[in-house]
Amino acid sequence: VWFGPRPLGTGGTSIETMKEIIELAREHDIPINIHYCEIRSETIHYKREFAGYTPGRLTGWLEDIGLLGPKTLLIHVNWLEPEDIPNLARTGTHVVHNPCCNTKLASGFALIPEMIAGGVNVSLGCDGGPSNNTYDMIQEMRFAGYIHRARLLDPLVMDNETVIEMATINGAKVMGREKEFGSLEADKKADLIILDTDKSHLIPAPDPVSICVCAAN
Numbered sequence: 001v002w003f004g005p006r007p008l009g010t011g012g013t014s015i016e017t018m019k020e021i022i023e024l025a026r027e028h029d030i031p032i033n034i035h036y037c038e039i040r041s042e043t044i045h046y047k048r049e050f051a052g053y054t055p056g057r058l059t060g061w062l063e064d065i066g067l068l069g070p071k072t073l074l075i076h077v078n079w080l081e082p083e084d085i086p087n088l089a090r091t092g093t094h095v096v097h098n099p100c101c102n103t104k105l106a107s108g109f110a111l112i113p114e115m116i117a118g119g120v121n122v123s124l125g126c127d128g129g130p131s132n133n134t135y136d137m138i139q140e141m142r143f144a145g146y147i148h149r150a151r152l153l154d155p156l157v158m159d160n161e162t163v164i165e166m167a168t169i170n171g172a173k174v175m176g177r178e179k180e181f182g183s184l185e186a187d188k189k190a191d192l193i194i195l196d197t198d199k200s201h202l203i204p205a206p207d208p209v210s211i212c213v214c215a216a217n
Contacts, residue, residue: 004031004071015065022066031176033073033096036062039107043079056083059093068093073174075125076101078108085111089119094174097166099143100134101127113148113157123170124163141167141213160213 005021007013013021025032037043037058046061047053058080062068070092077084077095088095097112115122124144126135144166145158172182172191181191195216197205205211 004033006033006035018067019065025071026066029071031071031073032067033075034067035075036077037079038076038102039105040079055081056087059084059087063087063091070094070176075127076107076110078102078110080111082111082114085115085118085120088115093120095120095122096125096174097122097144098125098127098132098140099147100136100140101131103143103147104133105131109147109151112144113152116162121170121173122166123174124166136217137167138212138216145213160207160209163213164209 005025007018007021022032037046043058046058059068068087068091072091073094073096074088075096076098087093095110095112095115097110102108102110112122124137124140126132126137126140129135141163145160145163148158149155169178169182172178172180179188181189184190184192195202195212197203197208197211201217202211202215
């Protein structure tokens, strides 16, 4: 079991309580995850809450209170701005992308290709059942690739190899356990699934990576 505290942001947790949670997590060396900037109204709230807003402040204030860092997972982040990306990369903060949930709820589009290009570790998640209806990680991979190609009008962004890494090794990095699993390498745990490609919708299968992301279920 892998767990850590989850503050609700300023909408549900006071800054004083968030600081206490951060101190507790650091004391016990456990991660923190927070659903952040998921919807537009939440982001507007943050901008109004902190006087003197400037681009990059959506993550800047999190760094000020000690939240950003390699033990922190920011989930969704659909309304972060380009100026926030360097803050995430510099502090080693992880992002968890939930494309199916974000699409179903019309929450917005995170700057995922831009974050990856900026050096941020981005993994994949499903959010909760009520927000998604399924915990199908293959579907999450497919959506992660497709929606950003449509958003940027570029069929070459979010290639299938990148999406596979988001679902595997990048998730292991989020947990700080990439040396144990997340890729098929000597001395790592055999963390894998087996796909039966002897199915009509998977034939022919010249490219197993493409089949896994774009056709499997």
